[in-house]
Amino acid sequence: MPLPYDAEPQADMRAELAQHFAGWASPVQKLIAELDPLTTNRVKIHDIEPLSAFVKGRVALLGDAGHSTAPDLGQGGCQAVEDAWVLSNMLLTTNLSVADALKRYENARRDRTANLILKARKRADMIHGKDPDLTEEWYQNLAKEKGDNIMNAISNIILQGPLA
Ligand SMILES: Cc1cc2nc3c(=O)[nH]c(=O)nc-3n(C[C@H](O)[C@H](O)[C@H](O)COP(=O)(O)OP(=O)(O)OC[C@H]3O[C@@H](n4cnc5c(N)ncnc54)[C@H](O)[C@@H]3O)c2cc1C
Numbered sequence: 001m002p003l004p005y006d007a008e009p010q011a012d013m014r015a016e017l018a019q020h021f022a023g024w025a026s027p028v029q030k031l032i033a034e035l036d037p038l039t040t041n042r043v044k045i046h047d048i049e050p051l052s053a054f055v056k057g058r059v060a061l062l063g064d065a066g067h068s069t070a071p072d073l074g075q076g077g078c079q080a081v082e083d084a085w086v087l088s089n090m091l092l093t094t095n096l097s098v099a100d101a102l103k104r105y106e107n108a109r110r111d112r113t114a115n116l117i118l119k120a121r122k123r124a125d126m127i128h129g130k131d132p133d134l135t136e137e138w139y140q141n142l143a144k145e146k147g148d149n150i151m152n153a154i155s156n157i158i159l160q161g162p163l164a
Contacts, residue, residue, distance in 0.1 A: 013037040045071060047121055050114030055106040058098055062087060067113035070124040075116050075157065083109055086162050112161060 017032045046068040054061045063080035087105045094101035129135045158164060 013040065013042065047117070047124070050110075050117050052110070053106065054110060055102040058102065060087065060102045060105060062109075066109070067117055069113075069117045070120040072123040072127060073116060073120040073157070075120060078157075079113050079116060082112075082161055082163060108162065116157070 014032055014035060014037060017035070018029070021028050021032060046064075047070040048068045051061070051066060054066045060066075062083035064076060066083065067076075067079060069076055069079075083105075086108050087102075090101040090105045090108070091098065094104070125131075126134060126138050
């Protein structure tokens with residue numbers, strides 16, 4: 001049975017890495033052997049389903065608490081900043097109530113962040129070998145990429161958001 005979150009024995013980290021990287025070059029094996037599990041931070045990645053609500057009464061979620069996502073689009077921190085910007089604007093401009101400002105914040109942010117969670121998940125599947133052939137193809141195309149498409153994709157994400 002899997003151990004509950006944060007209860008995994010740190011000492012198992014080396015065995016787990018050795019298993020994942022079996023057959024890799026000797027410097028990789030040396031690195032794993034010399035790693036001190038007790039002083040090595042293990043960042044846990046949580047890709048959760050998009051939430052249908054960020055707000056209850058006068059309580060609001062923002063950042064990863066509201067839309068924890070795979071890191072593969074590099075958007076988690078960006079979306080947290082957008083949340084903060086939108087939330088502060090809603091609070092500054094409401095002439096009704098805090099609860100009303102929070103509801104407007106939720107309406108402004110829910111679909112945008114849900115969309116990015118799903119896009120990041122798709123990208124994670126693509127680049128982490130869910131289908132090894134597709135991953136191989138993706139990396140081969142990336143090797144030929146001149147950068148324009150990447151810049152355009154990043155610009156598009158920003159331009160579809162509240163900071164445009
Ligand atoms: C490998 C990886 C790469 C990433 N790359 C990018 C990138 O290129 N671009 C990008 O935009 N984003 C990236 N991200 C995502 C980004 O790091 C997160 O989306 C962002 O840090 C979320 O900010 P946050 O303030 O919502 O949460 P956090 O940064 O997790 O901050 C929450 C804080 O609350 C504290 N806390 C928790 N519980 C309590 C408590 N009970 N009392 C008091 N404090 C508490 C925590 O210690 C923490 O300091 C990446 C993430 C990962 C894992």
